[in-house]
Amino acid sequence: QVHGQGGVKFQNWAKTYGSSPELYFQPTSVEEIREILDMARKRDKRVKVVGGGHSPSDIACTDDFMIQMGKMNRVLKVDKEKQQVTVEGGIFLSDLNVELSKHGLALANLGAVSEVAAAGMIGTGTHNTGIKHGILPTQVIALTLLTASGEILECSESINADIFQAARLHLGCLGIVLTVTFQCVPQFHLHEVAFPSTLTEVLDHLEDHLKRSQYFRFLWFPHSENVSVIYQDPTNKPPSSSSSWLWDYAVGYYLLEFLLWISTFVPSLVCWINRFFFWLLFSSRVENIAISYKIFNYECRFKQHVQDWAIPIEKTKEALLELKAALENNPKMVAHYPVEVRFARGDEIWLSPCFQRDSCYVNIIMYRPYGKNVPHLNYWLTYEGIMKKHGGRPHWAKAHSCTRKDFEKMYPAFPKFCSVREKLDPTGIFLNTYLEKVFY
Numbered sequence: 001q002v003h004g005q006g007g008v009k010f011q012n013w014a015k016t017y018g019s020s021p022e023l024y025f026q027p028t029s030v031e032e033i034r035e036i037l038d039m040a041r042k043r044d045k046r047v048k049v050v051g052g053g054h055s056p057s058d059i060a061c062t063d064d065f066m067i068q069m070g071k072m073n074r075v076l077k078v079d080k081e082k083q084q085v086t087v088e089g090g091i092f093l094s095d096l097n098v099e100l101s102k103h104g105l106a107l108a109n110l111g112a113v114s115e116v117a118a119a120g121m122i123g124t125g126t127h128n129t130g131i132k133h134g135i136l137p138t139q140v141i142a143l144t145l146l147t148a149s150g151e152i153l154e155c156s157e158s159i160n161a162d163i164f165q166a167a168r169l170h171l172g173c174l175g176i177v178l179t180v181t182f183q184c185v186p187q188f189h190l191h192e193v194a195f196p197s198t199l200t201e202v203l204d205h206l207e208d209h210l211k212r213s214q215y216f217r218f219l220w221f222p223h224s225e226n227v228s229v230i231y232q233d234p235t236n237k238p239p240s241s242s243s244s245w246l247w248d249y250a251v252g253y254y255l256l257e258f259l260l261w262i263s264t265f266v267p268s269l270v271c272w273i274n275r276f277f278f279w280l281l282f283s284s285r286v287e288n289i290a291i292s293y294k295i296f297n298y299e300c301r302f303k304q305h306v307q308d309w310a311i312p313i314e315k316t317k318e319a320l321l322e323l324k325a326a327l328e329n330n331p332k333m334v335a336h337y338p339v340e341v342r343f344a345r346g347d348e349i350w351l352s353p354c355f356q357r358d359s360c361y362v363n364i365i366m367y368r369p370y371g372k373n374v375p376h377l378n379y380w381l382t383y384e385g386i387m388k389k390h391g392g393r394p395h396w397a398k399a400h401s402c403t404r405k406d407f408e409k410m411y412p413a414f415p416k417f418c419s420v421r422e423k424l425d426p427t428g429i430f431l432n433t434y435l436e437k438v439f440y
């Protein structure tokens with residue numbers, strides 16, 4: 001009885017990847033999803049679930065059947081005593097943040113955007129920063145999966161423990177995530193302080209910075225020594241702000257987009273644009289206090305290509321200095337600001353880039369001013385080479401050139417993940433082109 005729509009075009013947030021699903025579904029119940037799976041099996045089609053469509057890669061793309069989980073987005077249970085919440089997989093974190101706040105609760109960490117689904121965010125291992133904090137899926141204590149056979153599996157540390165360690169970063173290939181249970185914390189406010197520094201200072205005193213602030217990250221402005229250090233820490237002080245949203249937006253968005261567009265004709269301008277914007281927006285101290293999710297989430301401006309690898313934390317200085325030197329030795333290779341450097345605690349999630357090691361994520365971007373593609377292949381290859389050399393593992397959501405051979409070397413638990421996947425989805429109904437590169 002379930003109705004699939006034809007002619008829908010899917011595009012990710014950055015409009016860098018898209019597909020044309022033969023049928024597009026927005027189910028409202030498990031029974032409907034089972035019907036879709038039945039129909040797919042009968043017609044020999046594959047099925048891909050999409051959450052917020054924010055992944056900057058083709059991980060959520062398919063030309064067969066696409067399921068968008070936006071109508072399965074309820075909060076199912078709030079346990080105030082244990083500070084735990086169970087939600088349907090399609091709920092956006094933006095809605096969950098508000099719901100949790102009504103119960104005096106919050107997620108301990110969030111990424112830059114919350115217009116992502118609970119199941120989608122754990123699908124790719126979304127992370128933020130803070131060396132005492134793991135990637136976001138470490139906040140998940142249980143989940144339920146609808147497998148290819150139509151069976152519902154409960155997973156946690158104590159039930160189906162192996163599947164749980166695989167499904168906490170599932171790549172969308174183990175089944176359909178129906179519910180997710182998060183361990184929350186009491187609601188809190190964050191005090192954000194951003195101040196200027198230099199790459200040398202930050203790299204020489206990394207340990208101090210990591211100790212000084214619970215959610216420390218920094219933005220490096222390539223082709224220069226400029227750095228903006230950002231500290232975020234819980235506070236009891238009332239909300240306040242010393243930044244001007246209007247000024248930041250008018251200048252940080254519209255002027256930047258226009259100047260970057262000009263630079264597509266004169267690439268050497270990029271180095272001056274990076275310096276100019278540092279001077280304009282990041283060269284003085286700025287403070288903000290607000291409820292945690294409003295500080296964790298920040299403006300990512302316009303469409304962009306992005307890569308984000310995690311390297312062992314002790315390699316941070318070496319890797320960044322190599323990237324800086326590569327740009328200096330290659331004046332034709334231009335890099336947009338910022339290179340965003342974040343940190344995460346090691347964990348036990350099989351496909352987590354932080355599996356069994358504290359890590360530093362180095363996020364590089366190339367904007368697409370007015371949707372225009374900016375050459376970035378050289379920069380991408382140089383960066384990937386440096387990350388690989390230092391034992392890096394790429395963010396699963398973001399485009400990378402790795403294949404099964406690379407993942408076998410990077411992830412000690414890769415064979416275990418493959419065997420769980422093959423058991424739960426023997427015919428590969430949940431695969432797509434991206435996942436074929438990972439598993440074949």
Ligand SMILES: Cc1cc2nc3c(=O)[nH]c(=O)nc-3n(C[C@H](O)[C@H](O)[C@H](O)COP(=O)(O)OP(=O)(O)OC[C@H]3O[C@@H](n4cnc5c(N)ncnc54)[C@H](O)[C@@H]3O)c2cc1C
Nearest residue numbers: 051052053054055111112117119120123126127172177397
């Ligand atoms: C502006 C912007 C800012 C970002 N900031 C950050 C950041 O700070 N940190 C970070 O780590 N990443 C960041 N990302 C990447 C983003 O967090 C991840 O791509 C995340 O996975 C997106 O969630 P989504 O709901 O959009 O997932 P989608 O892109 O829709 O899907 C991701 C994966 O999950 C699967 N999936 C989705 N729902 C289900 C389900 N119910 N069952 C089974 N599989 C499912 C999909 O099939 C796919 O494999 C950012 C992306 C953008 C565009």
